[in-house]
Amino acid sequence: MKVTCERSYLAQALGVAGRAVSSRNTLPILTHVLLQTEDDRIKLSATDLDTFVRCALPASVAENGEVALPAATLSDYVSKLPDAPVTLEGGDGKVVVRSGHSRFTIMSAPAEDFPVVPEVTQGTEITVSSATLKEMIRMTAFAASKEESRSILMGVLFEARGDTLTLVATDTHRLAWKQTRLNESVQTPVSAIVPAKPLVELERVLTRNAEDMVTIRFGSSQVQFQSESATLVSRVLDGQFPNYEKVIPKATERKVQFEREEWLGAVRRVDIVSRSANQKMVCKFGGAMLAMSAESSEAGQTYEEIPIAMDGTDLQIAFNAKYLMEVLGLISDDQLSLELNGALNPGILRAGESFIYIVMPMQA
Amino acid sequence: MSQRIRQLPPDVANKIAAGEVVERPANAVKELIENALDAGARRITIELEEGGKKLIRVRDDGSGMSAQDAVLCLQRHATSKIQDADDLWRIQTLGFRGEALPSLAAVSRMEITTREENSEVGTRIVVEAGEILGVEEIGCAPGTEVVVRGLFFNTPARFKFLKSDSAEAARIAEMTGHLALAYPHVAFVLKHNGNESLRVEAAGDSFNALVSVWGRDTARAMMPISTSEEFPNIKVTGFAGRPQFTRANRKGQLVFVNGRAVSSRALQHAFGAAYDGLIHGRDRYPVGLIFLQVAPGAVDVNVHPAKSEVRFAREGEAHHALRVAIRDTLVGAQLAPSWNLDGETDGGLYKPFGGSRVENQLPQSQFPSQAPYQPAPSRFNPTPTPNYASYQAPPSEISRPLTPAPSEDTNERFRQHLADIRAGKSGFDRDLFPDEAPAKLQLRPLAQISNNAYILCEGEDGLYIVNQHRAHESILAARAIERASREKVESQRLMIPFSVECGPRALAAVEEHGSLLSELGFEVESFGGGALLVRAVPTLVAQTDYERAFADLLDELVSGHAGRNLDERRRALLTMLSCKNAIKAGDALNQGQMQGLVDDLVELPNPSICPHGQPILIKISTYELHKKFEREYAMR
Known part of the structure; x- marks a missing residue:
């Protein structure tokens, strides 16, 4: 193999592929990135066996070949090179990386050892803009469960029906729901549970550009996200996502309107105390005020008030402050509404038409 | 000189013996169900009132008894199941000691109604505190019905030690469930105070029984035991739980030897050893439902009156068979790397792709080098x-x-x-x-x-x-x-x-x-x-x-x-x-x-x-x- 490319392209591609490189080291080959030459480009692949990432960069190929290189070492070296063409040449267990007067001989592993990178060729396909998908993942993936025992809830539900795409995630204490319109409606409704971890990696790689389009293809056991520059294939979680529609209350007794910034600031201050008191924040909605307080024998007491506009009777309810802080920090709308029923019923936070966040109360 | 040592009268002796066999309603029900099973019943109905303290009624459609047999069965050591001491080594029935009915009769008011299929009339015997009050002819369905009223009415000390109605009923339900698991071709119905608390239909399939008794979720986590190894004298069947599905105690491990629920340290150890390296967390135990079929001569069940303990002629053999069978099941389900019992370690166990070698990710068991069975070390509690x-x-x-x-x-x-x-x-x-x-x-x-x-x-x-x-x-x-x-x-x-x-x-x-x-x-x-x-x-x-x-x-x-x-x-x-x-x-x-x-x-x-x-x-x-x-x- 002999190939020459621009350092900046290679560094960027290694950054993207590196997202999938396994941190576990039980299988040494998974700490490698696979390089394959093809016409006038290099294809990079990396995987942790759950997620596969593939990307390509332009290059001039003098001699075709493929080889697996240790990802961390290679990307560390390339990132420290000055911007200049880089040549990779090798075979027989090592690859020489040359740039200007620098030369690095790096040990390689045979490409045959590298797992076969799957390609999802069949299944329903939808297309959304990179910016939209990025925003949707950002607004939902944080609510997915981190607890291994609830593996289904460690994923985000993708549901394409008619001309809408909906993402839902929950950890049984709160639920985030985000919807968008598709340019073309899907023929058959499709739903898949995608693990949150690769989605978070994908979110980092996606651009904010509304012009860039991402194609999502739902296979039987895998889902493939394909943008112009990179492809990510993740396995789909097998199982039944909870019936989230049942959780969203149809009617509510109270509706509270408030300023996001104001509430977020107050919750952040309450959190300093509530984090050592089981995260419990007591909220009193009354008249035109929302009073929040937390009390901990360790950290002391806090009390906050913010002005609100409310329809309905007074109510005292307790929430996990962290669950509110997280979501308030993510939303960009300034005016938000919170709907409430009883002290033991969920609170429903809405931002526009496309985002719903449901949070379960604590026993007050 | 006065005579101080006396032969106890039979009724006192029976009360003492009753304590060994019948400790609480659950034992009584167990003995009665086992009799029904030995009689070839296809359907057993159990009715309880007040946790079995007031009433236990066990009805079966088994072979029934003749009038003479029915009277004789109330005599101590009267049994149809063995004839001489050598038969003890050939026991294939659940009961054999001829102790249960007389013991039970000695501490309750009992009524036995029975008819053999080919006989015109049935027999009813009324017994109180071991004494036969009456024997009469009666028309009834073939099979046997035993009604036990007022258990321990004449041994108030034992009655006092019974737990609440719901606790006793729960024990009976658990025990009945275990028997239902072991006899999937027999239908069991259990009613407590008129409410049906367990129903297992005779589907002849252990898995159905498992669903009825342990519930769907648990049953789903169970895998049928399958092994390619042949063991002399021993056959292992049943279900092994997935390693992820564990409990905090060994209550989820049931072992039946020739259809008899037993507790055996050796078998518990063998079962646990099969999961070596697969269970995460201390004090977690896998779940299993295990049936061992052994040649009657290879196991001694005459160790304990309640027959909950057995002694194997070759304990090591049983241990080995169970462990290997369970491990094979786990390996077959790709949940565990296989053991190489010849002592060589095999690194390339499974090859998910490209022929590359996967290092064994689980700690290798040291089993091959150990003696076939070592008792679990007892925990020494330091001061x-x-x-x-x-x-x-x-x-x-x-x-x-x-x-x-x-x-x-x-x-x-x-x-x-x-x-x-x-x-x-x-x-x-x-x-x-x-x-x-x-x-x-x-x-x-x-x-x-x-x-x-x-x-x-x-x-x-x-x-x-x-x-x-x-x-x-x-x-x-x-x-x-x-x-x-x-x-x-x-x-x-x-x-x-x-x-x-x-x-x-x-x-x-x-x-x-x-x-x-x-x-x-x-x-x-x-x-x-x-x-x-x-x-x-x-x-x-x-x-x-x-x-x-x-x-x-x-x-x-x-x-x-x-x-x-x-x-x-x-x-x-x-x-x-x-x-x-x-x-x-x-x-x-x-x-x-x-x-x-x-x-x-x-x-x-x-x-x-x-x-x-x-x-x-x-x-x-x-x-x-x-x-x-x-x-x-x-x-x-």
Whole structure:
């Protein structure tokens, strides 16, 4: 193999592929990135066996070949090179990386050892803009469960029906729901549970550009996200996502309107105390005020008030402050509404038409 | 001279014997069901009133008895199942001792109604306290019905020891469920106070019985045992639970030998050994339903009156067969790497892709090199004295070469020891007088040893080796308990309540301890059909595996550690959780971190024993060191 490319392209591609490189080291080959030459480009692949990432960069190929290189070492070296063409040449267990007067001989592993990178060729396909998908993942993936025992809830539900795409995630204490319109409606409704971890990696790689389009293809056991520059294939979680529609209350007794910034600031201050008191924040909605307080024998007491506009009777309810802080920090709308029923019923936070966040109360 | 030793009258002897066979309603029901099974019944109906204390009615459609047999069966050691002593080695029936009915009749008011299929009329016998009050002809369906009223009415002492109705009924339901699992071709119906609490139809398929008795969720986690190995004299069938599906005790492991539920340490060990390296977490046990078919001659069931113990002619063989069969099942389901029993380790076990070698990710079992069966080591519970640990064989390998057994100079040492005490010198005496308040430890960490698993410390009177994981665990647990004692339990509501299918005993326990659960922060309601619905969980466990925490709690309630109050349960819960956050063996610590850890450790009320009852630190006293180097003045 002999190939020459621009350092900046290679560094960027290694950054993207590196997202999938396994941190576990039980299988040494998974700490490698696979390089394959093809016409006038290099294809990079990396995987942790759950997620596969593939990307390509332009290059001039003098001699075709493929080889697996240790990802961390290679990307560390390339990132420290000055911007200049880089040549990779090798075979027989090592690859020489040359740039200007620098030369690095790096040990390689045979490409045959590298797992076969799957390609999802069949299944329903939808297309959304990179910016939209990025925003949707950002607004939902944080609510997915981190607890291994609830593996289904460690994923985000993708549901394409008619001309809408909906993402839902929950950890049984709160639920985030985000919807968008598709340019073309899907023929058959499709739903898949995608693990949150690769989605978070994908979110980092996606651009904010509304012009860039991402194609999502739902296979039987895998889902493939394909943008112009990179492809990510993740396995789909097998199982039944909870019936989230049942959780969203149809009617509510109270509706509270408030300023996001104001509430977020107050919750952040309450959190300093509530984090050592089981995260419990007591909220009193009354008249035109929302009073929040937390009390901990360790950290002391806090009390906050913010002005609100409310329809309905007074109510005292307790929430996990962290669950509110997280979501308030993510939303960009300034005016938000919170709907409430009883002290033991969920609170429903809405931002526009496309985002719903449901949070379960604590026993007050 | 008066005669002081007398032959007891038969009714007294029977009452004594009844105590051995019939301890509580569940034993009575078990004996009656086993008789029905031995009689070839296809359908057994059990009715209870007031937990079996008021009434037990067991009806079967088996072969029935003639009038003479029915009278004779009430005589002690009258049985149709064996004829001479040699038959004891050929037992294929559940009963054989001829003790159950007379024992039961001696402590109750009994009514037996029976008819053989080819006989015109049936027989009814009424017995009270072992005495036959009447025998009459009666028209009835073929089969046998035994009604036991007022169990223990004439032995008030035993009656007093019975538990509540629901607890006794729960035991009966559990026991009946076990028999239903073992006899899938027999239909079982159990009613308590007119309500049906168990129904297992005779589908002839163990899996259906499993679903009826253990519930759908548990049944789903079970895999049929399949093995390619042939064992002489032994056949293993049944179901093995997936390694992820564990419980906090061994109640989920049922072993039947020739259709008889038995408890056997050897078989328990074999079952556990098959899961070696697959079970995560301490004190977790896999679930299994195991049927062993052995040649009648290879097993002795005549060990215990209740026949719950068996003795194998070749225990090692049974152990080996069970272990290999379960392991094969796990390997077959690709849940475990296979064992190479010839002793060679096989690294390339499975090849997911490209022919590359996958290193065995699970710790290799050392089984091949061990004797076929070793009893599980009994847990030695050390007394809470910091200095004690070094005088028992410590579990750590590093201390083994340091503490050889005392030999020729034991006497010398004892004399010296007495002299020390007289002279008021300390060093050894504190170990013998644990009542004396131990002086506060002062530890100076020197280094981490054994791949960062232990911290070596210097104390005032010797060398201390601290298990860093256990030390941190104990510190975190103590802190959590301390904080929890100041703050009240908070409860987080769940968006999606979870349901738990549990056995009748667990349901009875929840009924009994409902308020305790809510004080712990669980909001539980009955969901019907043997299921519970949990709507809220304590914030302590809200972020973690709360289903499992709840299941563990249930297990504990069922096993009924009597006297465990709310505080202790909360403490146990907190301990369980804090262990998750503790530093592990292998985590590198700098000098400051080590110092902080041992400083916190010595502040604990009991720095030597961790919440799980295992030693945190091991001491090698200066005295011991001197002795090992044979320093003369150490003896003075």
